[in-house]
Amino acid sequence: MRCCSRSSASAHTGTAAQELERRTRKRVVCALTAIKNEDTMTARQFLLTESTYCRERAAGCADRFIAEELRRLAEEFERTAAAMELATRDKIRQNAR
Numbered sequence: 001m002r003c004c005s006r007s008s009a010s011a012h013t014g015t016a017a018q019e020l021e022r023r024t025r026k027r028v029v030c031a032l033t034a035i036k037n038e039d040t041m042t043a044r045q046f047l048l049t050e051s052t053y054c055r056e057r058a059a060g061c062a063d064r065f066i067a068e069e070l071r072r073l074a075e076e077f078e079r080t081a082a083a084m085e086l087a088t089r090d091k092i093r094q095n096a097r
Contacts, residue, residue: 044081051077 041049051074058070 044084047077047081047084051075051081 054070054074054077058067058074061067061070
């Protein structure tokens with residue numbers, strides 16, 4: 001079901017300006033609802049997801065060199081995620097002062 005369905009102008013009474021305002025309000029509410037319903041992922045979650053994927057691929061990889069590189073890449077993702085978390089905590093502490 002679409003929340004932004006259009007209805008005919010003849011179904012509503014009022015001036016053109018009121019009709020425009022009503023439609024604009026409806027579009028804004030629809031957009032805000034869509035944003036709330038959207039699945040989002042933080043940068044940290046993304047990095048950890050990529051790390052897990054690399055480790056899973058490394059576990060099933062027959063080539064030792066490629067498996068080692070995948071594990072190294074997973075560790076980089078994890079280090080980056082940890083550094084981002086630390087930087088976020090430091091920024092929160094600074095703002096709290």
